[in-house]
Amino acid sequence: MKTIVRILILAEFAAIVFVPGIYLSRPTLVLMFLSMAVLVVLFWFSMFWVSKRDAQSVLGHEIENDFFTGRIPSDTSADLVRGRLCRDNNRLVLLKRTDGKARKDHHCEEVWSIDIDDIKSVGFGKVLPARTGFILYLDGDDEIRFTSRKVAKDKNLLYKAIGWDIPSTES
Numbered sequence: 001m002k003t004i005v006r007i008l009i010l011a012e013f014a015a016i017v018f019v020p021g022i023y024l025s026r027p028t029l030v031l032m033f034l035s036m037a038v039l040v041v042l043f044w045f046s047m048f049w050v051s052k053r054d055a056q057s058v059l060g061h062e063i064e065n066d067f068f069t070g071r072i073p074s075d076t077s078a079d080l081v082r083g084r085l086c087r088d089n090n091r092l093v094l095l096k097r098t099d100g101k102a103r104k105d106h107h108c109e110e111v112w113s114i115d116i117d118d119i120k121s122v123g124f125g126k127v128l129p130a131r132t133g134f135i136l137y138l139d140g141d142d143e144i145r146f147t148s149r150k151v152a153k154d155k156n157l158l159y160k161a162i163g164w165d166i167p168s169t170e171s
Contacts, residue, residue: 001046002043002046002047002099005039005042005043005046006043008039009036009039009040009043012032012035012036012039013036015032016029016032016033016036047097048082048083048097049068049097050068050083050084050095050096050097050107050108051084051107052066052084054095054097054107054108055084055086055095055108057106057107058095058106058107058108058109058110059086059088059093059095061088063086063087063088064087064160065086065087065157065160065161066084066085066086066087066161067084067085067148067150067151067157067161068082068083068084068085068148068150069082069083069084069085069094069133069146069147069148069151070082070083070133070146070147070148071083071094071112071144071145071146072127072128072133072145072146072147080147081094081096081111081112082096083095083096083097083108083111084108085146085161086161087116087161087162087163088113090115090116090117091113091114091115091116092113092114092116092119092136092161092162093110093112093113094110094111094112094113095108095109095110095111096108096109096110096111114136114138114144116162116163118138118139119136119137119138119162120137120138120139121137122134122135122136122137122158122159122162123135123137124151124152124155125152127145127146127147128145128147131147131149132147132148132149132152133145133146133147133148133149133151133152134146134148134151134152134155134158
């Protein structure tokens with residue numbers, strides 16, 4: 001599906017850029033730009049979205065506390081690892097959407113996990129210059145950063161996922 005959406009985006013872009021304006025009317029151009037926006041959103045979902053049902057099938061039980069997030073890698077040249085962060089017994093697990101032939105077996109896979117007991121504290125705010133999220137502080141100076149505007153606004157989502165009964169103060 002990703003390949004089809006990529007080809008459609010490329011073909012539509014080429015038509016907008018290279019077809020002379022006298023052949024395309026304003027309503028046609030507006031429809032083409034709107035359909036391209038829809039295709040970009042569809043491409044994003046086909047690349048990154050992990051549904052709750054897919055996560056439950058991989059973990060083997062019902063999930064109560066989960067949310068979509070992006071893990072910021074320690075290597076600055078790498079891209080975000082986007083997926084669903086779930087609580088699995090006594091650990092936090094990040095599940096990422098699988099691609100290609102692996103998608104036939106499992107719709108998502110575990111790419112990162114940590115024992116909840118290893119988390120000493122959490123912080124909320126800017127994790128990248130243009131993104132808000134949260135930080136998990138571990139022993140020593142270790143920290144793991146995640147982007148999630150939803151969690152940055154509602155801190156109780158993270159507290160429930162970790163299993164801490166700390167009411168957050170809204171500022």
